[in-house]
Amino acid sequence: MTLDEILGTLLWTAAGAVLLFILMSIDAMFTKYRDLQEMKNGNMAVTVRFVLKLAAQGYILSRSIATSENLGEALLVSFISFVILFLLEWVVEAALRALADLRLDEGVRNGIVGYGLIAGSLHAVGSLIIGACL
Numbered sequence: 001m002t003l004d005e006i007l008g009t010l011l012w013t014a015a016g017a018v019l020l021f022i023l024m025s026i027d028a029m030f031t032k033y034r035d036l037q038e039m040k041n042g043n044m045a046v047t048v049r050f051v052l053k054l055a056a057q058g059y060i061l062s063r064s065i066a067t068s069e070n071l072g073e074a075l076l077v078s079f080i081s082f083v084i085l086f087l088l089e090w091v092v093e094a095a096l097r098a099l100a101d102l103r104l105d106e107g108v109r110n111g112i113v114g115y116g117l118i119a120g121s122l123h124a125v126g127s128l129i130i131g132a133c134l
Helices: 003-029 035-040 044-067 071-100 104-109 113-133
Strands: none
Touching (some): 003 035, 003 044, 035 044, 044 071, 044 104, 071 104, 071 113, 104 113
16 A cells, blocks of 8 residues: 555545534434433433444445545535435435324434334435445
């Protein structure tokens, strides 16, 4: 591995980490609870959802890096994929609310781990689908 490759890897990794921080911050603004505070308080449902969401975004980022020609393209593809995943989550949660009166955001906020697993798995499955399209 050359010095240029090492520096490039550091740059792409740092840019990816910054993007993931931004995306997770945006996601946290749309939840009905404060992610970090709930995790500090021991809410395992919020923690499970957060971890699965982070893994899903990391997977999408890894796929966009693998398929992009340059850093800007990879970051843009990851951001657009985040928006798609966000909309997909919103549609599925609305459908679950309408069809089964299943309110994932309330259940996660209340610490019901099963709800956190369902909410997080929406991200995981969505990232696999989006990743396959990249």
